[in-house]
Amino acid sequence: MRTILKELVADTPGVVQMRYHRRKSLVIRAENGRISTLSSSLLSGTGVRVHRAGVWGFSSTSDMSRKKIAEALREAIAAAAAARGGSGADVRFACDPATGVFTVAAERPFSRIPLEEKLALVRTIEEKMRRVGGTIVSTSVSYAEMEDEKIIVTSDGADAEYRDAKMDFRANAVAADGNEMEFGTVMLGATGGWGDLFRRVRPEDVPERAVRKAMDKLGAPVPAGGMSTVILHPSLVGLLAHEAIGHTVEADFVLAGSIVKDKIGEKVAGEKISLVDDPLCDRDPSGAGVLLVDDEGTRPKKAVIIERGVLRGFLHDAETAAHFHVENTGNARAFTYRDEPVIRMRNTYLLPGEDTVEAMIASTENGLYLKDFGMGGQADANAEFMFDVGEARKIEHGKITAMLKGVTISGQAFEVLSSVDMVGNDFLLDSGAGYCGKHQPAKVDAGGPHIRCRMMIGGKL
Amino acid sequence: MKELERLVALACAEGATEAEITRSRSHRKTVFFEKNALKSLKSDSGAQYGIRVIAGTRAGYVSSNDAASIRDSVKEAVSIARASEEDPYNGLPAPEDVTMVDGLSDSGEPSLAEIEEAARSLVETARAYDSRVSVDSASVEFRRSAVNILSSKGVSLSQERSSVFYFIMGMAIEGSDISSFDYTGDAGVGWRKTVGGVKDHALRFGRAVVESLGAKPVARCRGYALMSPDTVEEMLSTLDFLLSAKNVQERRSSFAGKLGRPVASEVLTLKDEPRIPGLPWSASFDGEGVPTRALALIEAGVLKSYLHDTYTARKDKVRSTGHASGGGTSNPSLHAPILAPTADLAAMQGMMDKGVSVRRFSGNINPVSGVFSGVVKGGRYIERGKIVHPVTGTMLSGTFESILANIVAVSKETEPTFIGALPYVLVKDMDIVGETGS
Secondary structure (H helix, E strand, C coil), rough: CHHHHHHHHHHHCCCCEEEEEEEEEEEEEECCCCEEEEEEEEEEEEEEEECCCEEEEEEEEEECCHHHHHHHHHHHHHHCCCCCCCCCCCCCCCEECCCHHHHHHHCCHHHHCHHHHHHHHHHHHHHHHCCCCCCCCEEEEEEEEEEEEEEEEEEECCCCEEEEEEEEEEEEEEEEEEEEEEEEEEEEEECCCCHHHHCCCCCHHHHHHHHHHHHCCCCCCCCCEEEEEECHHHHHHHHHHHHHHHHHHHHHHHHHHHCCCCCCCEECCCCCCEEECCCCCCCCCCCCCCCCCCCCEECCCCCEECCEEEECCCCCCCHHHHHHHCCCCCCCCCCCCCCCCCCCCCCCECCCCCHHHHHHHHCEEEEEEEEEEEEEECCCCEEEEEEEEEEEEEECCEEEEEEEECEEEEEEEEHHHCHHHHEEECCEEECCCEECCCCCCEEEEEECCEEEEEEECCCCC | HHHHHHHEEEEECCCCCEEEEEEEEEEEEEEEEEECCCEEEEEEEEEEEEEEEEEEEEEEEEECCCHHHHHHHHHHHHHHHCCCCCCCCCCCCCCCCCCCCCCCCCCCCCHHHHHHHHHHHHHHHHHHHHCCCCEEEEEEEEEEEEEEEEEEECCCCEEEEEEEEEEEEEEEEEEEEEEECEEEEEEECHHHHHHHCHHHHHHHHHHHHHCCCCCCCCCCEEEEEEEEHHHHHHHHHHHHHHEEHHHHHHHCCCCCCCCCCCCCCCCCCEEECCCCCCCCCCCEEECHHHHHHHHEEEEEEEEECCCCHHHHHHHHHCCCCCCCCCCCCCCCCCCCCCCCCCCCHHHHHHHCCEEEEEEEEEEEEECCCCEEEEEEEEEEEEEECCEEEEEEEEEEEEEEHHHHHHHEEEEEEEEEEECCEEEEEEEEEEEECCCCCC
């Protein structure tokens, strides 16, 4: 396949990107005492992109023959040629092409773990949750794995083989008492192997965590709405970093007019705030957003977004990097071979500070301790956001006390970051389960330390 | 179908007691605008196979787009089924007579140049509406697809479709004031008829984002919320969860045990109407080949039916309602929801002593706990029936149960959404929480 792609690229004038992508996936789900889903999928093919006179033409094929791939290339060229309204100009892309073989590190690759062992894991955890009984009325556990093999060859010199492996795990418990129902969830995501998925939480601890969250929320009050001092767990710090800030600094969004346009070099957050988007993460090499080669064949780099409160840079692909005359950060990603690469995040996180979490809590007279993403949320071009919180507790006179439920947070992300007065010396990536959506899915991760700040809490009058 | 017959036979030869093969083939052409300019043109084709096998009472599923190795995938499906668990409710449906819904495929097919022209019209009309309009992205797509389902039980069905889909999204910018992000779009079967609405949608988008500039928060209060069709679409997503027989049986839905009982205001009547000719949401059969039918779900606030597929129907000893979504993790789901109208939109706005209209709901409805909380996007503060100003920094909260109970009107006017033409819905007694007073 690599030879076919190299020959076709060499024979085609102008900008050409060819990407073979094979994905093998497995999903196991147990619900209330039975395996309800056991399914496998294979998705493979080659996506072809050419750039002509300011416009991209794209086509794809699932046929691995040279004939069909060449046909897809001709179709992509014809698609670009069909454009009547491109800029008319060709663009020299800023590229740092990847060459060689790239494979994510994996402790016990999951492809070598027997299906029976994966089934046993899911069954065991679900059974332990169900056996709690009492107010627990429904339990489900799901495990998903995705193994990618890519070959990317481009006219800019990329010639890379890339092997990636990602996993997702979720345990859900529903507790009910009369008319009231609550759920508790443990969600994990990782890049790597079987040993990386439970690198922070032992499988035997998962059932207790999930059921305790559900049960503790029963009977918990909904807080009064309004502005509040909050301490955010890294899971929500990551959500803020990714959803509310990260999307506004994706260069395609910047060019469309996001709030950070023309703000490079300006103070956008408190001095304690530094934010990066990183294809690797030294503090957690198994983050779900690990990326060794982007889908334009570029070697991805760490992008410094905010440095001590000052906006330093955006997230780029080859085209936007050339437009802004900066280095390509390698953020171009495509979910399958049938998708075109678009700018996406990787591992997005705040850098740790110097405050201990204990001091943060002890010095808070009244506020909320908030942890975990709940059921949904959104952010906007002007960095306004709203998220549902999975777990919330009061802070009263420097101590974490009663559980609350139905808590949502909202605000303008840069205003919130400007209100940060304490940044923890801890660190966690904790947003690796699930997918980010922007025309197509992407595996990402996010996190940072605990922070204390002010934001709007949605609640009762 | 010969290919599918061979694959079903292979599955049975490998040990499956029942087997079902679904093949979906599609050809698409897409034009994409980004940053107010033409970005890409796309043209490609693909095929996908879904292989569901039952071995005794054990089920396995494999999907693949690799025709060259499809026989290996069939064998893998049987192997997966053998590794799964016995479940007496697993099984494929028996064949039934299916009357095909008319008008789901149109013979006209646009060229890429014509698609580009439509996309350009969408973007340029929006930008020409007002210089403050900024288009983040816009897309127009034409797709032709064909689905075949064949099973060892005798189901043998085919459906061809054509679909046209477009959207535009972006915001308005005036100095440092950036409006709420907004989007609009439409979908249809025939090319000419569907893209005929492009300019109207572009103008609607432009108007919506420009009128969201200068937004202010509102004072905290309890009042009305006038939910737009796009917001109603989100509410229907929660109802989809609650109505799913699978979620009822797995004890995740608060609608469990409530058939025949009130679950909403008597103003609410909800039906699923999947057999209206000529609509892209209509379907002749579901993901298992069971014929679809019109289904009353909630009538005058009373719960009349859940959404069933073959598995959940067997468990409840009822007939499948034809709502299987297919695939490896099937959960019964709505096809084409319709709400019965009760009032004119103008009259509904006139009822609002104090409240907000909700153009988009940026938030969350927890389908398990029912907690409803989110930010009003692109909305307006309304007092004594008149629009006062656009809103920002304003949240709604409550429970989904109370929202259903407090529906006071459903508009006769509808607007297109991504799941069909939906009305406005007026809800009373919503908690409205603003950052500051107004």
